[in-house]
Amino acid sequence: MNGYAGISLHLDSLGEAFGYPDGLYDPAYHQVLDRFQRLCDRFGIRGSVYAIGRDLQDRSHRSRLRWLAHNGHEIGNHSWSHYINLGSMSTEEMRFEVRASHFRIADCIGTAPTGFVAPAWSFSPKLAKVLISCGYEYDTSLFPTALLYPFLFKNALNHLNQPRKLRRVLDRKDWAVPVTTSRDPFLIEGQSGILLMLPMPVTRGPLGMAVWHTTGFVFGWRRHFEWMRQAMEQRQYFNYVIHPADLLGEEDIPSGFPHSLERLS
């Protein structure tokens, strides 16, 4: 099976992830984007980059995002605040998270985003409805495998010292997604449009393995490449997700600031 493949960079700033103060030089928008661009150039490809709207209050971040868009990458929406329980929030809160980021990105790059991915894959039918009403064409927020549970457990552990974020992890209500959601793309029809859902790529089988760059750090690269090969053979559409931490080293972290990413150690 050939088909199509794409690379998605979920541009989670380190400021958002670890609470660094506003204005602090954020390597996610600097070293990471330079390295991402170099890799794309080397292989002659263009990717999709999903930005957090609030991060674009920083002028240097806006400039960096414009540079990416100018280089031919697609720019998508990753919500305004990156709340990891987005799918469980009220419709009005969701609408704000989608729209505020939507307009900030459109203002920054001159084109409105048409793709969305929820923070930490927190999705719900209510969020689909909001995205359709905002004119979105697609969403890649579904995580259709039981690996979601250990992922969220680890996510909770990462936020033990940030009670507000920990509460948001525990507030999630999308526990049934791994067993109820299709692993193939499907369309959701709403009153004002259609949203195409592209779930995370998962290998076949009841305990399908979700394949994104983080699995290499967790399970080892030999297994990762085998799962990646399987998923690419089995899936017509393969969306490979990476994060800024995948392109960082410990030396990139501002001196004296904490992080909870073992991959940088």
Place this chain on the structure above:
Amino acid sequence: MENCFRALVESGKRIVTVREMIWEARMAIAPQTVPEFASIA
């Protein structure tokens, strides 16, 4: 990371942005009702 990019490029798949991939997928699949999303329609 470089090895992952290489694996993608050498997979034989056409490498595109997600938006381009979505449009290809949209041509290939018919609208359907997925139970948990049925209330939206």
